[in-house]
Amino acid sequence: MMPPHRRPAAAWLRYRMQLMATTLSDQTVQMHSTRMRPVGAYFIVLGMTAVMLALIFAPVGWSALAFVALAPAAVAAVRAGGTRRLIWTSYVVAALWWLWMLRWLIPVTGFGYVLLAGFMAVYLPASLVMLRWLHLVLRVPVMFALPMAWVTCELVRSSWPSGGFAWFMLGHSLAPYEPAHGLSRLIQVADMVGDYGVSFLVAMTSGLIADALTMQLYLRGRGSRRRVNPRVTVLAGVWAAVMAVAMTYGYIRIEQVKRAETPIARLAVVQTDVPVSNRERPKPGQVQQAWQTMLGLTLLVAKEDPKPDVIVWPETVVPAALNAEALETVAESAQYDGDIRDLVRTTRVHLLVGAPAAYHEPYHHYNAAFHYRPDASQATRRYDKIHRVPFGEYIPWVEWWPWLKQQFIAHLTPYDHDYTLTAGRAPAVFEMALDIPPADAATRSHTVRLATPICFEDTDARLCRQMVYGRDGRKRVDVLVNLTNDAWFWPQERVQHLQIAVFRSVENRVPIARSVNTGVSGFISAAGEILKLAGEPSNRLGRSVVIQQIKTNDIVTIFGGVGHVPAVAVAVLTVGLCLAGLIGRRRLG
Numbered sequence: 288m289m290p291p292h293r294r295p296a297a298a299w300l301r302y303r304m305q306l307m308a309t310t311l312s313d314q315t316v317q318m319h320s321t322r323m324r325p326v327g328a329y330f331i332v333l334g335m336t337a338v339m340l341a342l343i344f345a346p347v348g349w350s351a352l353a354f355v356a357l358a359p360a361a362v363a364a365v366r367a368g369g370t371r372r373l374i375w376t377s378y379v380v381a382a383l384w385w386l387w388m389l390r391w392l393i394p395v396t397g398f399g400y401v402l403l404a405g406f407m408a409v410y411l412p413a414s415l416v417m418l419r420w421l422h423l424v425l426r427v428p429v430m431f432a433l434p435m436a437w438v439t440c441e442l443v444r445s446s447w448p449s450g451g452f453a454w455f456m457l458g459h460s461l462a463p464y465e466p467a468h469g470l471s472r473l474i475q476v477a478d479m480v481g482d483y484g485v486s487f488l489v490a491m492t493s494g495l496i497a498d499a500l501t502m503q504l505y506l507r508g509r510g511s512r513r514r515v516n517p518r519v520t521v522l523a524g525v526w527a528a529v530m531a532v533a534m535t536y537g538y539i540r541i542e543q544v545k546r547a548e549t550p551i552a553r554l555a556v557v558q559t560d561v562p563v564s565n566r567e568r569p570k571p572g573q574v575q576q577a578w579q580t581m582l583g584l585t586l587l588v589a590k591e592d593p594k595p596d597v598i599v600w601p602e603t604v605v606p607a608a609l610n611a612e613a614l615e616t617v618a619e620s621a622q623y624d625g626d627i628r629d630l631v632r633t634t635r636v637h638l639l640v641g642a643p644a645a646y647h648e649p650y651h652h653y654n655a656a657f658h659y660r661p662d663a664s665q666a667t668r669r670y671d672k673i674h675r676v677p678f679g680e681y682i683p684w685v686e687w688w689p690w691l692k693q694q695f696i697a698h699l700t701p702y703d704h705d706y707t708l709t710a711g712r713a714p715a716v717f718e719m720a721l722d723i724p725p726a727d728a729a730t731r732s733h734t735v736r737l738a739t740p741i742c743f744e745d746t747d748a749r750l751c752r753q754m755v756y757g758r759d760g761r762k763r764v765d766v767l768v769n770l771t772n773d774a775w776f777w778p779q780e781r782v783q784h785l786q787i788a789v790f791r792s793v794e795n796r797v798p799i800a801r802s803v804n805t806g807v808s809g810f811i812s813a814a815g816e817i818l819k820l821a822g823e824p825s826n827r828l829g830r831s832v833v834i835q836q837i838k839t840n841d842i843v844t845i846f847g848g849v850g851h852v853p854a855v856a857v858a859v860l861t862v863g864l865c866l867a868g869l870i871g872r873r874r875l876g
Contacts (some may be wrong), residue, residue, distance in 0.1 A: 322368040329363060336360040337384045343460035345782040353460045354492040361433050361497035364415040365422055372634060374412040375447070381411035384757035388455060391780035399699040400676055417861060420868030424582050427864070429501070430522050433451060433494035434487040439858040440853070441486055448826055449677040449684075453746045454783070458485030462789035464782050464807075464819045465824060472537030474815055478794045483746055483854035485790075488533055497528045520643035535716070544796060544814045548838035551765055552721060552735040554800050554835045555588045555595035557581070558808035558821040559604060563774035565700075574606055578623075580830070582630055588832040589634035596721050597637040601804040602654070602741050602770040605642035609657050609665070613645050622722070624665070632663040637719045639739065641770040641802075644671065651709040654680065656739040658717050671711030672741040674750050679775075680708040696812065714738055714754040716763055735837070738764040745769045745788045755795040756847040765839040767791060767799045774805040778828060779826040781807050789815045796842040800835070810835040813842070 323329060339356035342349045360377070367373040385404035392400040414436040421432035437457065445453035459482060461471050474485050499519060506516050519781070561577045585598055605623050607613070613620040623642075631638050636659060645655040654675075658666040672731075675681045678699045685692045696705060717737045738754035745751060757763045769788060773781045782809045792799050792811045798818075799811040806828035809820035821831035 294444060312785075321366055323363060324368045327374065328629045329367070329372060330380065332359045332363045333377055333380040336612040338382050340455075341387060344455060345786045346779055348460075348464065350460045353457060353489050354494060357433060357490055357493035358496040358500070360411070360415060361418060361429050361493055362500050364419045365429065365497065365501050367419065370416060370419065373415055377412040377415050378408050378445060382407035384408075384411075391777035393611070393776050394777060396678065396699055402699070403452070403595060406443065410444050414440040417657065417865050420865050421861070423865055424868040428494070428518075428522055429497040430491055430494035433497065434490035435623065435857055435864075437490045438483045438487050438854055439861045441483055442709045442854050442858050450674055450747065453748070455788070456482050456486050456787075457489050458482045459783075459787055459790065461485060461489065462555075462786045462815065463817050464786040464789075466820065467824075468817065470541055470814055470816045472534050472541065474790065474793055475537035475540040476533050477780065477790055478540065478796055478846050480853045481794055481846050481851055482733075482790045483851065483857075487857070488529065491526055491529065497521055498522055504640040541814050544812075544840060544842060547840035547842055548813065549840065550836050551835050551839050552596040552719075553593060553834060554766070554768075554810070554837050555591070555598045555795065555832060556800050556802035556808045556821070557584050557600055558806055558829075558831045558833070559584070559587065559600065559601055559804045560806075560828065560830045561604075561774060561804055562614075563772065563804075565775075571686060578626075584830065584832055585630060586634065588834065589636055591834055595636055597639065597719060597735065597737070598634070599639045599744075599768055599800060599802040600641055601802045601808075602641040603643060604772075604804065605640055608643040608645040608656070609640065610644040610646070610653075610669070612647070616647075618643075628663040628665075629658055631659045631661060635661045635786075639737070639768060639770070639802075640718070641741065641772075644669065652707070654741055655709065655711075656715075656717075656741060659718070660719075666717070668715055668717065670715035670717075670741070671737050672708070672732075672744065672746050673711040673714070674744050675708055675710055676743055680706070681710075682707065716751075717753075721871050735766070736764045737766050737767045739767050739770055740791075741770050742772065743784075744846065745771075745791050745801075746784070748791065748794060751791045752795060752847060752850055755797055756843075760843065760848050762795075762797070762841070762847070764797060765793070766837050767797055769799060769801045769803075771801065772804040773807075781805065781828065785809075785817075789817070794844065794846045796840060796844050796847075798837055798839065800837070809833055810837070812838070813840055 336356055336359045339352045343353040343356060364373060382405055384433055385407045389400055389404050417436035417439065418432050420428055421427040421435065430617050441456050445451040458474065461474050463469065463471060473488060477485055502516060502519055504516055504519055506514055555630050559577065559581060581600065581604055588595060588598060607617065607620040607623045609620060609624055614624050627640065637658065640657045640659060642655060642657055644655040652670040656670040658668065660666060677683050682692050682695045720738065721733060721735060740751055740754065751767060754767065755762060755764050773784060787798055788801060789811055792813055793815040796813045798813050801808050807822055810818040812818050818825055819833055819835050822829050
């Protein structure tokens with residue numbers, strides 16, 4: 288076949304297609320004797336990946352397995368006897384995996400839990416098919432093809448539909464969730480490429496292992512000598528160089544963050560233990576008991592010496608709306624507002640409160656954060672939650688079909704009535720002037736700036752970036768304060784939620800304070816270190832208060848400027864190459 292430099296330019300594409308077909312044919316002949324054929328073999332190999340992926344996330348947390356977990360599935364994708372068999376077996380394994388990992392949803396919605404697991408299971412076969420096309424058709428080494436396919440699927444499933452489901456990213460497994468875990472060097476690259484970039488690096492190791500298992504490691508040299516396949520050597524060298532650069536960057540970045548940190552305020556987070564159920568509503572006596580407990584915990588932490596500058600309450604801890612219209616028209620709202628003002632007047636601290644905001648004409652109901660100043664006044668600025676939880680705070684897709692919406696409410700939500708919340712319009716920054724003694728003025732700012740992602744919003748990297756960085760690319764907050772109520776779910780969800788939040792600290796280089804009903808509450812540094820958590824390691828979910836000196840820095844990250852552009856670029860490249868790979872699909876069986 289005449290090479291393209293000796294033929295007209297117009298024939299270049301045809302030449303490449305012919306060469307691709309020839310290469311694919313040779314590859315197919317070489318693999319014929321090693322193809323996986325028995326269905327049981329697929330389930331065994333894919334099951335190995337599923338078990339390891341289940342063990343890498345909190346609360347088990349065997350994160351070292353993350354680097355090898357995808358290798359068996361990658362080998363199955365390369366050696367599969369047919370694409371169809373790979374698709375349906377991997378879907379079954381993935382569905383069982385998601386059913387196990389999402390079991391914490393059962394108390395909220397059993398039917399919705401099954402549907403979500405079934406939908407999420409689509410992404411494993413999708414990633415393996417993309418890997419198969421990239422490797423067998425376009426000859427992309429598995430070390431690159433696997434992370435490309437995996438990150439593409441992570442990006443899609445965390446973005447679509449209805450905001451996606453940003454849980455169980457491969458890179459999340461490397462984040463600490465206990466103070467004893469220390470700092471992770473590898474996740475520091477998230478301040479450039481986000482959590483998807485960490486997933487890419489982790490998946491590269493599994494890809495290299497798959498290449499080593501499926502390629503010919505030794506080639507015949509002169510005589511009877513054998514030599515190592517130079518392709519394997521090059522791939523191993525590239526992997527080692529990439530990992531060395533990432534780990535070195537992590538070490539340097541951690542030291543930079545520590546040197547740049549400046550104390551700005553003492554924050555206290557209150558962790559309540561109020562049970563929540565969608566099967567029975569709390570009685571008035573239970574509501575009042577929980578409210579008095581909340582006030583008592585706040586008074587307790589305000590008496591610490593030195594006392595905190597800001598105290599944070601969990602999401603919707605106030606059982607009545609606190610906006611101006613509600614205070615004027617609803618006696619219950621005015622009563623709770625009066626209790627809060629009396630509390631703040633006594634403690635003389637700033638108070639961040641999670642509570643509803645309600646309007647009657649037109650009807651709007653918000654999940655909000657309110658700021659009460661030390662002079663017992665309520666600040667005019669509040670934050671209304673932007674990223675609502677599908678089926679928990681609104682019903683997507685069926686707003687204009689009342690009957691269908693009612694069916695969704697009955698079978699897919701934790702409620703027996705329409706609990707649709709209105710989405711907020713924009714992030715809000717709370718600026719709190721602190722009463723600082725003159726002796727401390729040189730080391731602490733007079734104003735602390737906070738943004739308050741509510742509930743699962745700290746799992747939304749795009750939204751947290753918008754909260755931290757303004758349109759001019761500069762930081763506009765010193766700390767993210769997450770107000771959450773995780774009492775709906777079983778305990779394993781609460782630890783996983785904390786683990787994800789670590790990435791928001793690293794990506795934006797801001798500390799995070801978390802006040803969570805039933806835990807896990809505490810503080811995360813701008814380097815992703817778990818500084819302090821409520822309770823003891825044996826029980827992180829009980830009633831508690833935690834105080835921490837917050838340190839901020841002036842570091843502006845690449846992620847803060849470009850967001851997920853690198854991940855999108857990888858996804859576009861991957862999809863483009865896969866479209867080219869469709870040409871050889873029939874030859875793969």
